[in-house]
Amino acid sequence: MTTETNNDKPCGCDHTPEPKKTSRRDFLLLLGFGLNAIAGAMIGIPLIGYLLSTFFKSYPLQWISLGPVSKFPEGATRLASYLNPDHREWDGQTAEIPCWVRRIQENDFQVFAINCTHLGCPVRWFEESKLFMCPCHGGAFYENGDHAAGPPPRGLYEYPFKVENNELFIQGGILPTLANPMDDKKPRH
Amino acid sequence: MNGKALIQALNGVYEWVDKRLHVTDLFNHTAGHPIPKSSASWFYVFGSATLLCFMIQLLTGCLLALVYVPSAAEAYTTLEYLTFRQELGWFLRATHYWGSNFMVGIMLIHVTQVFLFGAYKYPREITWMSGVVLMLLTLGLAFTGQVMRFDEDAYWGLGIGAAIAGRSPMIGQQVVNFMLGGPIIASETLSRFFTLHVFVLPGSVLALVALHLRMVLTKGINEYPKPGQIVRKETYDKEYATIIKKEGIPFFPHGIWKDLVAASIVIGGILFCVLMFGPKGPLGEPNPTQIDTVPRPDFFFLWIFAIAALMPDYMETFMLLVAPPIIIGLLFILPFINNTGEKSWRRRPIAVLSVILIYLALGLLTYLGQTSPWSPDMKAWSGAETPREFVEGRSPLELQGLAVLQNKQCRNCHAIDGIGGHRGPDLADVGTRLTKDQLVRQIIQGGGNMPAYGKNLSPYETDALVAYMVSLHPKGELPARDSTIPATPAPLSVQEGEQHEAVGAH
Amino acid sequence: MKIAALSLACLSAIALSGCDIPGRPKKEDRRPEPHHVTDFKTLYSQNCAGCHGNGQSVGPVIAMNDPLYLSILPKEQMRQIVTNGRAENGMPAFALSNGGSLTNEQIGIIVDNIYAWAKNPPPTNAPAYSAPLGDVARGAAVFAANCASCHGADGQGLKDKAGSVVNPAYLGLVSDQYLRTITIAGRNDLGCPDFASRVPGKAMTSEEISDVVAWLASHRENEFGQKLAPAQQ
Numbered sequence: 039m040t041t042e043t044n045n046d047k048p049c050g051c052d053h054t055p056e057p058k059k060t061s062r063r064d065f066l067l068l069l070g071f072g073l074n075a076i077a078g079a080m081i082g083i084p085l086i087g088y089l090l091s092t093f094f095k096s097y098p099l100q101w102i103s104l105g106p107v108s109k110f111p112e113g114a115t116r117l118a119s120y121l122n123p124d125h126r127e128w129d130g131q132t133a134e135i136p137c138w139v140r141r142i143q144e145n146d147f148q149v150f151a152i153n154c155t156h157l158g159c160p161v162r163w164f165e166e167s168k169l170f171m172c173p174c175h176g177g178a179f180y181e182n183g184d185h186a187a188g189p190p191p192r193g194l195y196e197y198p199f200k201v202e203n204n205e206l207f208i209q210g211g212i213l214p215t216l217a218n219p220m221d222d223k224k225p226r227h
Numbered sequence: 228m229n230g231k232a233l234i235q236a237l238n239g240v241y242e243w244v245d246k247r248l249h250v251t252d253l254f255n256h257t258a259g260h261p262i263p264k265s266s267a268s269w270f271y272v273f274g275s276a277t278l279l280c281f282m283i284q285l286l287t288g289c290l291l292a293l294v295y296v297p298s299a300a301e302a303y304t305t306l307e308y309l310t311f312r313q314e315l316g317w318f319l320r321a322t323h324y325w326g327s328n329f330m331v332g333i334m335l336i337h338v339t340q341v342f343l344f345g346a347y348k349y350p351r352e353i354t355w356m357s358g359v360v361l362m363l364l365t366l367g368l369a370f371t372g373q374v375m376r377f378d379e380d381a382y383w384g385l386g387i388g389a390a391i392a393g394r395s396p397m398i399g400q401q402v403v404n405f406m407l408g409g410p411i412i413a414s415e416t417l418s419r420f421f422t423l424h425v426f427v428l429p430g431s432v433l434a435l436v437a438l439h440l441r442m443v444l445t446k447g448i449n450e451y452p453k454p455g456q457i458v459r460k461e462t463y464d465k466e467y468a469t470i471i472k473k474e475g476i477p478f479f480p481h482g483i484w485k486d487l488v489a490a491s492i493v494i495g496g497i498l499f500c501v502l503m504f505g506p507k508g509p510l511g512e513p514n515p516t517q518i519d520t521v522p523r524p525d526f527f528f529l530w531i532f533a534i535a536a537l538m539p540d541y542m543e544t545f546m547l548l549v550a551p552p553i554i555i556g557l558l559f560i561l562p563f564i565n566n567t568g569e570k571s572w573r574r575r576p577i578a579v580l581s582v583i584l585i586y587l588a589l590g591l592l593t594y595l596g597q598t599s600p601w602s603p604d605m606k607a608w609s610g611a612e613t614p615r616e617f618v619e620g621r622s623p624l625e626l627q628g629l630a631v632l633q634n635k636q637c638r639n640c641h642a643i644d645g646i647g648g649h650r651g652p653d654l655a656d657v658g659t660r661l662t663k664d665q666l667v668r669q670i671i672q673g674g675g676n677m678p679a680y681g682k683n684l685s686p687y688e689t690d691a692l693v694a695y696m697v698s699l700h701p702k703g704e705l706p707a708r709d710s711t712i713p714a715t716p717a718p719l720s721v722q723e724g725e726q727h728e729a730v731g732a733h
Numbered sequence: 734m735k736i737a738a739l740s741l742a743c744l745s746a747i748a749l750s751g752c753d754i755p756g757r758p759k760k761e762d763r764r765p766e767p768h769h770v771t772d773f774k775t776l777y778s779q780n781c782a783g784c785h786g787n788g789q790s791v792g793p794v795i796a797m798n799d800p801l802y803l804s805i806l807p808k809e810q811m812r813q814i815v816t817n818g819r820a821e822n823g824m825p826a827f828a829l830s831n832g833g834s835l836t837n838e839q840i841g842i843i844v845d846n847i848y849a850w851a852k853n854p855p856p857t858n859a860p861a862y863s864a865p866l867g868d869v870a871r872g873a874a875v876f877a878a879n880c881a882s883c884h885g886a887d888g889q890g891l892k893d894k895a896g897s898v899v900n901p902a903y904l905g906l907v908s909d910q911y912l913r914t915i916t917i918a919g920r921n922d923l924g925c926p927d928f929a930s931r932v933p934g935k936a937m938t939s940e941e942i943s944d945v946v947a948w949l950a951s952h953r954e955n956e957f958g959q960k961l962a963p964a965q966q
Contacts, residue, residue, distance in 0.1 A: 093401045097410035114832055119516045122411050129413045130300025132382065136516040152518060157535055158390035159383055160518040162605060165832050166825050167636040168683045173521045174387075175536040176601045176640070176650045178678050186678035188601075189540045212410035213386065215393025217400040227541050310758050317758050505756030511766060519767040519834065609825075610779040612790040619791070619923060622896020624903040627823075629793035631906070633783045634823045686956045688823075690902035 097124065099198070099209040099220065104149070107206050110141040115163050115181065118149075123211045137197060137208070138163055138170070140181065147206060150183050151195035151214045158215070161194065170194065185226060196221040258483070260444055261475035263467075265451030267482040270344070272489035273337035277365075279490045280330035281432060283497065284368075287323040288425065295375070297421035299414035299513065302377035306509045320506035325497045327369055331527050333493065334365050339582055345570030346449035348458050352562035354442035357435050359559050364432050366527070371424035373525050377417055378509040383522035385412045385420075394544045412515075447471065448478075452570035459567055521602070529596030530589050536601040537592075603639040604648035611638045611647040617655065621698060628695025631688045635680065643699075651677060658700035662707045666693045768829075768836050773846040776839055780827060788850075791922045794822075795915065797847050801927055802918040804855035805862040812844045821908040860917055860928060860939035863910060867940055872948025875941045879931040888952070895925065901954040912946045 100123045110116055118139045125133035138150040138161075150170070152160045159174035169186060170179040177188035184193045195214035198221070200207050214220050245251050294313055296305045309316035338358065341347060347355035374381045389412070392402045408415030450470055476482065507525075511517060524532050538546050557564075572579050604611070613629060621629070632638065632654075640650035652660075661669065670689060673679030684692070700706050770776060777797075778787060786792035795802055816837070818826030827833035828840060835843075877886060880898070885891045888899035897903065904912075916937070919927035929936040937945075953961040 090405065092408050093405040095404065097404065116832055117516070117518070122413065124410060124413075126414050128298045128300045130298070130303075131512060131514040131516075132299045132413050134514070134516050135411065136518060152515070153386060153390070156390070158386035159522050160386075160515075160520065162518055163832075164608070164636045164639075166608075166634045166683075166823075167678075167680065169636065169678055171603045171605065171636070171639060173602055173605055174532075176603050176676075178603075180678065187673065187676045189536065189538070189543065191540055191543070213389055213403065213407065213412060215390050215399065215403050217393040217395070217403060307763075311760055311763075317756075321756055500756075502754050502756045505754075505758050511764060514766075517766060517768075606779045607783070609781065609783045611783050612787060613783075613792060615791055618793065622890060622900075622903075623898050624896060624900045626793040627903055627906045630784055630823055633793065634825060638783065685905075687902040687905035691906055694902075 097212055100124075100211045101200075101207045102210055104137075104139060104206040104208055107141070107145065107147075107201060107204050110139050110147075110206070112141050112143050115140040115165070117163070120208070120210065135210070136160070137210070138194075139206070145201040147199050147201070148183060149197040149199050149206075149208045151197065151210075151220070153195065153214055154190055155185075155192050155195060155216070155219075156188070156190040158213075191216065191227065192219070192225045193223050195219050196223070254479075257444065258479040259477045260447075261471050262448050262478050262482050263450040263470045264474040264476050266448045267476065267485065268451055269485055269489075270340055270451075271448065271482075272486050273333055273340055275486040276489050276493050277330060277334045277337050278436065279493055280326055280333060280497075281365075281436070283326045283494075284323060284330060285429060287319050287326060288429070290319050291323055292425065297375075297417055299377070299417050302375075302417060303509060303512050306376065306378070310506060310509070317506055318501060321501040321504070322497060323372075324507050325500040325504075327372055328500075328526065329493060329497050331365060331369055334362060338362060339586075341449075343572040343575075343578060343582060344449055344452050345458070345572075345575070345578075347562045347565075348568070348570060349460050349463055349562075349566050350446050351442065351449065352566070354439060354446065355562050356559055357439045357442065359555070361432060361435050361439060363555065364428050364435065368424060368428045368432070369525065369527055371420045371428065373528075374417065374420040375424055376508055377513050379511040379513055379517065379520045380508070380522050380524075382412060382513040382515060383520065384524060385416055387522070387524075391547050395548055449570075452572075454569070454571040454573045456570065457568055458570060463567075519605075521605070523599075524596075526593070530592035531596075532599070533592040533596035536599070537595070598649075600649035602648070603650050605639060607638040607642075607647040608633055608636040611642070614644050614646070617643055617699065621695065624691050625695040625698050628691035628693070631684070631692045632695060635684065635688070635692075637692075640677075654696065654699055656700055656704070658697050658706045659704050660707055661696075662709050663693055663697050664709065665707070666696050767834070768839075770839065771842055773842055776835070776843050777846070780835065781843065784824075786922065794824075795918060795920065796922050798850040799918055799921065800850070800852035801856050801859060801921075802914070803848060803851040805859050805914075805917060807862070808844060808848050810862075811847070812840060815840050815844060819908070822911050823906065856929075858929075858936060860937070860942050862917075863913065864939055864943050866909060866947040866950060867943030867945075869944075869947045869951045871941075872944035872946070872951075875937070875945040876948055879937055879941075880945070883925075888949070898949060899952040901952065901958070904949065904953045905956075909946055909950055912949050913942060916942050916945060 102120045102123055104118050104120055109118070116139050117136055119134050119136045122129070122133045122135050136152045138152065140148040140150070142148065150161075154161050154172040154174065154177050156172065156175055156177045159172050161170040161172045161177070161179065163170055168181040170183075172178070172188065172190070175189050177190040178186040179190070179194050180186045182193075183196055197208035197210050199209070210220070212218060212220070216225075241250075291309065294305055294309050294316065296302060306320075309320055311317070341355070341358065373384055385407070389403050389407055392406050393399045395402050404410060406416075406419075407413070408419045447467055450467065511520060523529075534546060535543065569575055611633075618626070618629065632641075637654075638647040640648040642649055642653045642655075644655040645653065657666070667689060669675075669677065670684065670692065671679065671681040673681075697706055765771075781797060782790070782792070784792045784794050785797045788796070788798050797803075814824065815835075816826065816828040817831060818824050818833075825833065827835045829836055876884075876888065880888070883891060883895040884898050885894075888897060890897040915925075917928045919925040919931075921927060928942065931937065951960075955961055
């Protein structure tokens, strides 16, 4: 805005105003803006790239061992946990991710994420009533992860699993949400 | 050196400085700016009180940052250190916690007062809009501040945030990853919330406060509205200038003393809460495998927690993702929807009514969020006792039924005489509401937000459970009966009460 | 000014003394991790009181402060019961290793403190906690002598006295050991006398109890109403 007022003042130099469309001064001003725009972009684009790196990165599921299958009694559902494969050294306790392992029989498993499908609170297993209950808004799920009651829009998130050499592996490493549920169960509605 | 000479010397120094720094000029344009006499009112202290709270937060925040380490591995340890070992660390934590509560609360009063006094109307649109953004930033600070207290509530609160973000269409996963700084809640999540809480949001608040105050100076503080004084674009500026000319007083010292008194009351209030109630938490360690936890948000977000529980699930995504931007957008453009006209709340019944409704709704939702009757009580099945009158006089089978009721976690959702979870109906008088057949059907098939227990109860367990529940009716009240089966006539008053319940058993 | 002075005074008071400020967090108020809770009262009221009552309140199953019960059940056995549960009676397993929520240390604290309720010296002549089933026919006579006055001659219960003890659903939910335990200890908290006071001056012997349990067990049916031989239990 100062340039405008300067233009009105008589100029000290010998340059007389010409009817030309672009004066040298205007050109230099544009050049100044242009150079700064380029320099700004050169610095700014990497900054934005750094900021948004997690937005554009995809995090494929990874195979993680949950230990020998003998850890899980048949017909029971037990809490297990695994080390986040993508953890940092300064993650502390948060690197340890829990999940519910249901061993139906032999090598037939269901491994559920701890997070309620409603808003992500940790569901708790009740052996006697064979229900998972959520302490936040009262969602409940049956033994096989199906929706039983309450606001959750679908059954529990289920990790893909495999058994190799009597060791249970699951494919995980993400926080499951409705956007990335890991399985292909359909919502209730 | 005598006094006169000293004053002369000091005056000289002042003039020298003023010639270079233009302090007098600055003062006249800021603290000394004229305000309408009517605006030197007790209703006008809330803005400065909010700012005062923010200053307290800046100060205590800086001091807490001397010790706090924003790393998932260390944050909890440093919180415990601050609370229990660092001299006056608890005092700092408590002041920061209560300061935030006071800030949000006083800010809400400020917004309400501005709204009711019509101060958002011409020509103070930008003042209002910057205020709306300030309100959002303050709520953002309150939410990110919860995460700084990196305990189990903070951890699962982040999970809830991610679950909400994951509901956004198309780019849900990207938004979750961006919010968490990775695919899972971890140290980088804490770091980015720290950055927001400590750098980005307070910086933005400072910038916007500058704009907000600048608008107060350029367009003047709102005059105390009188009923019948209509704002018109063509005449308002002149009218305001007349008011200032006729009855304008300098803000300093004639207006500011009320703000100063209010400020000391606010500080006293914070101090009182600090000394009486102390800091909040930290609760349990942020250990995800420790799932024996009942995550709850801080006070000011309890109403959102309640909405998430009470919404029918098909409108939930809409309520969580679409409604807030619409509401905020409406607030933001309010000065353009309603730019002129009456300012006084006495002539604006719709404005008053909407304020009352909004606060009633928020109050009710907060109350519900506090009591959260929709949450199962996870320890009730093994811990909730049964009042003597619901145990005594029962047959062995009925007692086994009560044992089944406990063992099968029914008490997590169903209270007996108020003891137990409150998600489902209290069972103290269930025998007067449902017949034996209806009870069997409800237990086996579930329904009405109750899981089906068919697979998990043996026939004997069902028999025992139902036998016990049939026995649950207050003395003198008859058990429910099937209206399709003729029964011996009961007293009229009792019959009426049970008629509507005892239908559709077959 | 007064307020400012007051605050100043308060502040200096805090700085100078470690005195009792209600808001000042105390180390002992820190909530322990659930697996590190060692307070018996908390543990008992969260895990046991629902079914066993808390001493004042009564529950559906036997009270843990019943001195007779504590005198016949060895402590080690109670530890086993809490750890592994008793599936046949519906008692859940509480040990973490069995899918419960308590560490072995916590179970130890609960059991130790329950036995602190035991009367010293323990009641004498109490029958053995467990014994094999006795004779059904003799059991019928024992029942008639000791139990029929409340539960009816056929065990079907008497109105306004006590309910049926031969109901197949009831018998299907409790084990023989459960029947034996409750025959010995009764439910003093609910008005059912123990082995010594059913007939004044004539305590039931261990054999009589075995017999009456056998008689009760002989009433077991499967869910189709067919009688079950005791061996099938």
